[in-house]
Amino acid sequence: MARSDRKVFTVGKRRLSVSSLDKVLYPETGTTKADVMHYYLSVAEVLLPQLAGRPVTRKRWVDGVGTQEDPGEVFFRKDLEDSAPDWITTGRIVHSHRANNYPLATEPAVLAWFAQVAALELHTPQWRFGRNGQPRNPDRMVLDLDPGEGVGLAECAEVARWCHEVLDGMGLEAHPVTSGSKGIHLYAALDGTHNSEQVSAVARELARALEADHPDLVISTMKRASRAGRVFLDWSQNNASKTTVAPYSLRGRVRPTVAAPRSWEELADPDLAQLDLHQVLERVAEGIDPLAALGLDAGEQADAGASPAAVDRLETYRSMRDPERTAEPVPAEAPVERDLGADELPSFVIQEHHASSLHWDFRLEHSGVLVSWAVPKGPPLEHDTNRLAVMTEDHPLEYGTFEGTIAKGEYGAGEVSIWDAGVYEREKWREGKEVIAVLHGRPDGGLGGVPRRFALIQATGMGSERNWLVRLTDEQPDADQAPGADDTPGPDPAPKPAAEKAPSTRSGTRRAGRRKATPGFTVADLPAAMLATSGTPEQVRQSVAAGEDWAFEMKWDGYRVVAGVRTAGGGEEDHVPDEDQPGQGAAVVLASRNGKELTAAFPAALELADLLTGEAAERGGAVLDGELVALDARGRPDFGLLQAALGDGPNTDEEGHPIELRYIVFDLLQLGPPGGPESAQRSLLRTPWAERRALLTEVLGDGGEAVSVPPAHTGTLAQAERASRELGLEGVVAKRADAVYLPGQRGQAWVKLKTQRHQEVVVIGAREGRGGRSGGIGSLLVAVPDEDGQLRYAGRVGTGFSAAQLRDIEKTLRRIERRTPPVDDVPAADRSDAWWVTAKRVGEVALAGRTRDGRLRQAAWRGWRPDKAPGEVRWEL
Numbered sequence: 001m002a003r004s005d006r007k008v009f010t011v012g013k014r015r016l017s018v019s020s021l022d023k024v025l026y027p028e029t030g031t032t033k034a035d036v037m038h039y040y041l042s043v044a045e046v047l048l049p050q051l052a053g054r055p056v057t058r059k060r061w062v063d064g065v066g067t068q069e070d071p072g073e074v075f076f077r078k079d080l081e082d083s084a085p086d087w088i089t090t091g092r093i094v095h096s097h098r099a100n101n102y103p104l105a106t107e108p109a110v111l112a113w114f115a116q117v118a119a120l121e122l123h124t125p126q127w128r129f130g131r132n133g134q135p136r137n138p139d140r141m142v143l144d145l146d147p148g149e150g151v152g153l154a155e156c157a158e159v160a161r162w163c164h165e166v167l168d169g170m171g172l173e174a175h176p177v178t179s180g181s182k183g184i185h186l187y188a189a190l191d192g193t194h195n196s197e198q199v200s201a202v203a204r205e206l207a208r209a210l211e212a213d214h215p216d217l218v219i220s221t222m223k224r225a226s227r228a229g230r231v232f233l234d235w236s237q238n239n240a241s242k243t244t245v246a247p248y249s250l251r252g253r254v255r256p257t258v259a260a261p262r263s264w265e266e267l268a269d270p271d272l273a274q275l276d277l278h279q280v281l282e283r284v285a286e287g288i289d290p291l292a293a294l295g296l297d298a299g300e301q302a303d304a305g306a307s308p309a310a311v312d313r314l315e316t317y318r319s320m321r322d323p324e325r326t327a328e329p330v331p332a333e334a335p336v337e338r339d340l341g342a343d344e345l346p347s348f349v350i351q352e353h354h355a356s357s358l359h360w361d362f363r364l365e366h367s368g369v370l371v372s373w374a375v376p377k378g379p380p381l382e383h384d385t386n387r388l389a390v391m392t393e394d395h396p397l398e399y400g401t402f403e404g405t406i407a408k409g410e411y412g413a414g415e416v417s418i419w420d421a422g423v424y425e426r427e428k429w430r431e432g433k434e435v436i437a438v439l440h441g442r443p444d445g446g447l448g449g450v451p452r453r454f455a456l457i458q459a460t461g462m463g464s465e466r467n468w469l470v471r472l473t474d475e476q477p478d479a480d481q482a483p484g485a486d487d488t489p490g491p492d493p494a495p496k497p498a499a500e501k502a503p504s505t506r507s508g509t510r511r512a513g514r515r516k517a518t519p520g521f522t523v524a525d526l527p528a529a530m531l532a533t534s535g536t537p538e539q540v541r542q543s544v545a546a547g548e549d550w551a552f553e554m555k556w557d558g559y560r561v562v563a564g565v566r567t568a569g570g571g572e573e574d575h576v577p578d579e580d581q582p583g584q585g586a587a588v589v590l591a592s593r594n595g596k597e598l599t600a601a602f603p604a605a606l607e608l609a610d611l612l613t614g615e616a617a618e619r620g621g622a623v624l625d626g627e628l629v630a631l632d633a634r635g636r637p638d639f640g641l642l643q644a645a646l647g648d649g650p651n652t653d654e655e656g657h658p659i660e661l662r663y664i665v666f667d668l669l670q671l672g673p674p675g676g677p678e679s680a681q682r683s684l685l686r687t688p689w690a691e692r693r694a695l696l697t698e699v700l701g702d703g704g705e706a707v708s709v710p711p712a713h714t715g716t717l718a719q720a721e722r723a724s725r726e727l728g729l730e731g732v733v734a735k736r737a738d739a740v741y742l743p744g745q746r747g748q749a750w751v752k753l754k755t756q757r758h759q760e761v762v763v764i765g766a767r768e769g770r771g772g773r774s775g776g777i778g779s780l781l782v783a784v785p786d787e788d789g790q791l792r793y794a795g796r797v798g799t800g801f802s803a804a805q806l807r808d809i810e811k812t813l814r815r816i817e818r819r820t821p822p823v824d825d826v827p828a829a830d831r832s833d834a835w836w837v838t839a840k841r842v843g844e845v846a847l848a849g850r851t852r853d854g855r856l857r858q859a860a861w862r863g864w865r866p867d868k869a870p871g872e873v874r875w876e877l
Contacts, residue, residue: 420439626663758845844865
């Protein structure tokens with residue numbers, strides 16, 4: 001039913017439907033939605049140059065900001081609303097576990113739309129999208145001056161002047177903006193030649209230097225407890241993933257204040273105060289725009305707001321090739337999507353590429369280019385085979401006919417030949433996530449002259465957003481479904497890629513002999529594990545006191561593992577069970593938190609298929625979350641034993657006894673087997689934790705011999721912590737009872753509280769041993785990324801090793817040895833007898849704490865963490 005108060009206005013060349021213009025969004029001042037819309041349209045000429053080309057994150061107060069006593073509800077919005085007009089263009093950002101399509105503010109009508117949905121605050125990063133749709137290097141540096149308790153805007157202005165002097169000495173002109181909240185933002189234009197990490201490093205050193213010069217008034221660390229009486233100089237806004245409220249944006253305060261650009265003369269005024277929308281409107285009407293130098297002109301704004309159709313998808317391809325030196329086609333113009341007729345299909349090509357390493361280039365026509373993947377082992381021609389496919393840069397359509405030699409010294413140097421080519425039917429194309437296509441190749445091509453249906457699925461759990469998996473789908477088209485096919489028998493299949501395995505026998509006719517059932521799913525079908533956030537007991541106790549319902553589980557000292565289970569008879573119809581084995585047709589696949597398959601390391605996990613009961617058994621399987629641990633002689637998890645059990649050596653402890661592994665299950669993510677028909681699956685990801693935990697007990701009971709389901713602790717946090725210490729465990733994980741499951745994300749509803757101090761570290765080198773360790777490693781040199789992700793030296797680890805461990809560690813590290821240290825802040829005393837390695841291996845240490853200069857104190861080695869990547873490591877103390 002249409003709203004009676006809905007009206008249609010023309011803004012520029014757009015028609016915009018708006019409603020509830022008399023709705024009060026700022027109760028204290030009576031400011032309405034109409035006032036907000038009028039403000040944003042009135043400042044569009046100065047605001048749009050600041051927003052142009054930047055993804056806009058919005059803070060929305062749908063029911064208004066409320067009052068001091070009763071603040072209104074606010075929520076962040078990244079993706080463009082489904083209800084938004086289709087003329088609002090977007091920019092896509094692919095994050096580690098998801099992708100978001102952010103609106104781009106290209107014209108006043110977009111600002112009016114923001115006002116319509118009560119998006120009062122507009123936040124942007126310090127970079128803009130390029131014409132290729134990818135983020136550019138930052139074009140500005142931002143310093144956020146945030147006053148602590150007992151100081152105010154005057155003190156912020158004093159610190160701003162000190163920053164101004166330093167930036168001026170660096171050749172950077174600083175522009176102040178009173179934030180509309182409590183402090184001041186400083187902006188300095190950059191030329192775009194440095195990336196976000198480099199800019200962040202400079203901003204951090206500037207902040208540290210000012211703190212050293214003015215310790216009584218400036219602080220550069222994030223610790224809120226230390227900010228009283230001082231101004232926090234927040235340099236972290238320069239991180240590529242961080243945003244700052246945009247200049248000229250309203251603020252969601254009790255009054256409609258604005259992030260207002262100011263002059264340095266204004267900052268010297270002893271009566272300096274934040275400005276509201278009426279004051280800013282007057283300034284703009286008078287032509288006052290102190291930040292104009294940092295905005296884009298009209299032509300630049302048009303380029304920054306280019307629609308996806310105007311994006312040159314070959315910019316990266318072209319930048320990697322010299323048309324004078326390579327035989328490859330290098331078109332000078334941006335690609336244009338072909339206008340396919342009703343009976344035409346897009347093209348594909350698979351090229352065999354003998355470069356530095358043999359691989360097959362899998363290319364599909366889409367949006368005017370050949371979207372491309374490199375498949376090291378070639379496209380699979382049998383079921384149940386997943387192949388890694390690494391997404392590469394888009395290629396021009398002309399590349400579909402390219403064969404020849406790429407000259408030595410050029411990118412991709414080597415021989416290229418067409419393995420197969422033709423057209424394909426596009427069944428599904430989810431940008432950056434999933435592609436399903438039926439390929440119709442040549443009669444004598446590598447696909448065997450028959451249509452093949454492939455699925456390509458992004459596998460972010462394998463360490464990079466560029467990593468995909470390609471597999472031949474279980475359901476394949478008939479040969480006579482190929483375009484132009486008739487009743488003439490086709491040729492015999494062409495030879496397979498050199499790495500191809502023997503043909504599969506899963507065609508429905510069974511060969512002589514028996515074989516075990518294949519899972520029918522892989523780690524790619526399993527969700528990434530939800531992660532917990534480090535916290536303090538006091539934080540959890542405050543939440544409990546506020547009425548939130550929390551439960552507590554033990555923190556197990558092992559590897560996080562998600563398990564996919566198919567019970568006997570719970571898979572696809574063409575699975576061939578082994579008639580001589582119990583639990584025929586059952587299968588289990590185990591995935592570590594970084595997507596590594598651990599199934600072979602713990603075959604006893606097949607017990608899960610026999611343990612499932614109730615709805616899980618009826619649906620034929622489940623997806624579970626838990627921790628794989630190794631138990632010592634007292635039945636306690638021992639991380640060192642787990643390392644030994646999963647290593648290359650014998651699965652025994654130092655006394656030669658077999659190491660007992662146990663899968664500790666604490667969550668239920670799905671009823672029904674992964675990879676199976678959707679009708680058999682019931683996802684529980686959006687089900688509250690308390691309901692999932694109850695269902696887990698129903699379908700798995702207490703576990704079995706190799707599987708345990710320990711109960712959650714429903715008492716107090718103090719009781720749970722005491723139980724953890726008595727059991728000799730790492731600590732406690734607090735979980736909010738109403739929390740949903742967030743695959744691959746670090747949710748605030750799960751909080752890890754450690755009773756033992758452990759820290760993940762990145763190994764960067766080793767020092768030569770002396771005395772009893774002479775001729776080997778004496779200690780390891782390690783680093784930990786700072787809050788901005790930059791690797792910083794963290795000290796030495798010299799204890800906790802056995803002699804055998806040191807030999808294995810040296811063997812591992814010698815394979816990645818390098819000449820220079822991967823960090824630049826190692827003290828001279830620790831450099832003298834050190835050798836260095838590439839910063840790619842993560843370990844874990846026990847420690848007593850951190851020293852005043854941020855180094856490890858009394859650290860002891862616990863073992864490698866192959867389930868962790870260096871970029872995931874952060875200080876936990």
